[in-house]
Amino acid sequence: RHKFWETQPVGQFKELGDTGLSEGPIEPPTPLTEVKQEPYNLPNSYEWITCDIDSDEMCDEVYNLLTNNYVEDDENMFRFNYSKEFLRWALRPPGYFRSWHIGVRVKSTKKLVALITGIPARIRVREDVVNMAEINFLCVHKKLRSKRLAPVMIKEVTRRVHLENMWQATYTAGVVLPTPISTCQYWHRSLNPRKLIDVGFSRLGARMTMSRTIKLYKLPETTVTPGFRKMELCDVPAVTRLLRKYLGQFVVAPDFEENDVEHWLLPKENVVDSYLVESPETHEITDFCSFYTLPSSILGNQSYSTLKAAYSYYNVATTTPLLQLMSDALIVAKRKDYDVFNALDVMQNESFLKELKFGPGDGKLHYYLYNYRIRQALRPSELGLVLL
Numbered sequence: 001r002h003k004f005w006e007t008q009p010v011g012q013f014k015e016l017g018d019t020g021l022s023e024g025p026i027e028p029p030t031p032l033t034e035v036k037q038e039p040y041n042l043p044n045s046y047e048w049i050t051c052d053i054d055s056d057e058m059c060d061e062v063y064n065l066l067t068n069n070y071v072e073d074d075e076n077m078f079r080f081n082y083s084k085e086f087l088r089w090a091l092r093p094p095g096y097f098r099s100w101h102i103g104v105r106v107k108s109t110k111k112l113v114a115l116i117t118g119i120p121a122r123i124r125v126r127e128d129v130v131n132m133a134e135i136n137f138l139c140v141h142k143k144l145r146s147k148r149l150a151p152v153m154i155k156e157v158t159r160r161v162h163l164e165n166m167w168q169a170t171y172t173a174g175v176v177l178p179t180p181i182s183t184c185q186y187w188h189r190s191l192n193p194r195k196l197i198d199v200g201f202s203r204l205g206a207r208m209t210m211s212r213t214i215k216l217y218k219l220p221e222t223t224v225t226p227g228f229r230k231m232e233l234c235d236v237p238a239v240t241r242l243l244r245k246y247l248g249q250f251v252v253a254p255d256f257e258e259n260d261v262e263h264w265l266l267p268k269e270n271v272v273d274s275y276l277v278e279s280p281e282t283h284e285i286t287d288f289c290s291f292y293t294l295p296s297s298i299l300g301n302q303s304y305s306t307l308k309a310a311y312s313y314y315n316v317a318t319t320t321p322l323l324q325l326m327s328d329a330l331i332v333a334k335r336k337d338y339d340v341f342n343a344l345d346v347m348q349n350e351s352f353l354k355e356l357k358f359g360p361g362d363g364k365l366h367y368y369l370y371n372y373r374i375r376q377a378l379r380p381s382e383l384g385l386v387l388l
């Protein structure tokens, strides 16, 4: 069934339900001297490159590959369109390795035809904080699909992760592979219902007119929580404390330090937005919410070419009700002209999705660990991790 994945240290379907298996690494690290020193072999017409995404030319090439060949929905109506600024942010966190940004070129034309990337992250699984790679942006050009290029790319990134003495990884995918640690549901909150319906992202509900639909999704012009403001650099220590404490309750979550919070959560125009609540009385920072910007290309529509989507990222409510905090996030996103606000049913998101008029999407997101076994699949609410 899975000729490649059956050979890898991941939970296998045949092991599901086996209670004798213990949690933790599946295979031990090998001595670094035993890690293969040369890259894996590619078919002869291709060559490996390490992407220098600091270079504008390289960043353009990566952007164009993904814009034309990355993830689509099941009916091929939309394709993720990560911006160049977003890609630079996503690929250069504290301590990143340039060697983990791996491209494949056609030797003769130098055309970039495939990509896989990794970044380092400390991920906690129960009590165990593990140095992992987060793998993302695996992409093979549409014309080169089904030639078993992906397994070679996965083995090559694995080798380069091993060379940095890391032995575990995490990744998410819309497809089922051996074997998810959890399966999450995408939810969508319409902000611009007319456009969403026009482009086929959503449909007019039964017994609903356009004007009733627009009224249903209407939001206030301004946020309601006193002390709600944009996060600033000086807030990094307080936000880190808030987030660390909050993420401690989940089974799988990142172990963020101040430098991580500065990178991942300090607002970056058209990339990541973060807001917090500073108590007007005590000036204490009590609540926090954030979303990232990931537009999708609309494939083959006469009137529109892109859908502007916000994705719920990390949110912490200690004083303001989470429902009200997220309602303010929706208001901000609407004011900034986003068409839709997306969220997964991870962390405590279930508590606001229905009440804030999110509806379930047709997409699922499966979470995976490489070389780390979990005894039983987790509920989405046990996940404290959001990958880009």
Ligand code: NHW
Binding pocket: 001, 002, 003, 004, 005, 006, 069, 070, 071, 072, 133, 135, 136, 137, 138, 139, 140, 141, 144, 145, 146, 147, 148, 149, 150, 151, 154, 157, 158, 161, 162, 166, 167, 168, 169, 170, 171, 172, 173, 174, 175, 177, 370, 371
């Ligand atoms: S998920 C997004 C993945 N990208 C896309 O969907 C873009 C559009 N599709 C494509 O570009 C986020 C191609 O279809 C891809 C597959 C490249 C997906 N993950 O080359 P073949 C991520 O980036 C397996 C893992 O012939 P292809 C996360 C498939 O099951 N494996 O197929 C990435 C089969 O293996 P099997 C996937 O269509 C995580 C084999 O690939 C997969 O031309 C990577 C077929 O290969 C996927 N999304 O190319 C794993 N899709 O055993 C990281 C298919 O079933 C692991 N496959 O025969 C950790 C590594 C680091 C470890 C460190 C210690």
Ligand code: EN5
Binding pocket: 071, 072, 073, 074, 075, 076, 077, 136, 172, 173, 174, 186, 187, 188, 189, 190, 200, 201, 202, 203, 358, 359, 360, 361, 362, 363, 364, 365, 387, 388
């Ligand atoms: C790695 N970081 O399928 C990520 N998106 O629901 C890679 N559906 O947008 C893996 N098909 O349901 C990504 N509208 C896996 C996801 C790939 C993209 C994907 C889904 C998620 C999506 C939309 C559009 C469907 C178009 C036809 C969808 C319904 C919205 C509606 C709004 C009103 C209330 C009910 C729901």
